[in-house]
Amino acid sequence: MKILVCISKSPDTTSKIAFTDGNTKFDENGVQYIVNPYDEWYALVRALELKEANGGTVTTITVGTAADDSVIRKALAIGADDAVRIDAEPTDAYFTAMQIAEHAKAGGYDLVLAGKETINYNGSQVGGMIAEAMDLPFISLASKMDVNGSTVTLETEILGGVQILEADMPLVISCAKGMAEQRIPNMRGIMAARTKPLNVVAPAAIEALTSYESYTLPEAKSACKMIDPENMDELVALLHNEAKVI
């Protein structure tokens, strides 16, 4: 079984969010990048488990510049066999997905896995776009995945519940919580990752369809109103009369 896992970077979840250049650029000063949690904890780890059970290979793919190599090495340290980096700034989801699809079409992958969303742009776009570009079924927000021969059984999140679905490979899947447990890379993995292949390829000619014009930060909340813990009637009155939410 050949599995391709889409790996993106995201700022560490505790990063301070700020902008520069007249609020048009994310301020990377002091920001630590990590593997996007959905890509790492869920997509990559489940791919490795499937490989361990059924044999095959796990390749990661990233659209990004050389600055992303450390994040890619982390994915290799967790256990991926090799990595592909498409050498371009991922300008929007469409650009990113079309680059990945272009590579994946020729790769003969049985499964293409993406995360549910990147935690910086929260678009939830790239996985579905890859599926359409490859004319493959897409199963989104999967929280469980099992493979039996050429058939994949998945559990996915729907409004207020879950669905159990089945489809034949090849497939594109976006992965959410539940898929797998986090794996911490060990020293051997980290050493091995240094010599695993990281293939840098030139991007295809594709134009982005969207762009971020500017950013704003939310207004600071006015000070919290403290209520006497003995007096919940007051809170209820405030929620009704002042906040108008009940």
Add this chain to the structure above:
Amino acid sequence: MATLVYINSRNGLAKNSLEAVTYAKKLGSDVMVVTAGNADEAMLATLGEYGASKVMVDRSVATDDSQQLTRLITTAAEAVGADTIIFSHDFVAKAVAPRLSVRLKAGLISGAIDLPSGDSVKVNVFSGKAFGNVKISAGKKIISLLPNSIQPEGGGSACSVEDFNGNVGDSRIKLLETKKPEGEIPLPEAELVVSAGRGLKGPENWGMVEDLATVLGAATACSRPVADIGWRPHHEHVGQTGVAIRPNLYIAAGISGAIQHLAGVNGSKVIVVINTDGEAPFFKAADYGILGDAFEVLPRLTEAVKKFKASN
């Protein structure tokens, strides 16, 4: 040019569908709706009250397969000459809108929280810690609207409902089973949410959280460690790695308010925090704070809500 709205009507008409039609109406063009559910004609006709001039329904589509729905919406967009397509940003839109973007070569803005201003649309980025203004350079546009971002505005009259053949083809995905807990309010849709964290000490203490939720008509939620230890089901976990919600009221008891937790709830209109530690970071994000023991405050609040409901 027309604006086409895709509505998920498999379980009747949810509020987020009315929001999407209202949003489309405010864009100014003629609004058409396409849907694949089994909602009856009279119910679909009420979308006219929110601004739709016609509803097209393909009853042959049995599941939410993104390939079939993408074909349906493409056929409908061609039939009505739509250059803008609106979704509500729910689990169906998250699978279908990206496909449609590639098929139509239309720019996609997902998670919009406001009407366009100039030629850009405001979205949540960095898990609600900031907003971005996104511009579409392509001729066709798709906007997926975050639920609870605008209020539905009725007042119009019912519209026509037509059977429509979307040429959806076969599905390559088999739906084996749907599991939904009975009688619970789905968290992403809930307007009121009562949530609790590790401060509650153990699953046996959740009765008081559920009691408050019941008297309010609220959904229940929890912090990540609580779901990870197995005190509560995973679908209740809110935050950066769980569900992101935007209710009108979020009550958090025994939750410290870590930045990853706030990421999933900072879109809430009003936040109430109950915590024994005055230094808990959650108080900085709260509108109303109660410095006290959740084991005493929650039952007291439940009684106060009961009293209020009885006299109103």
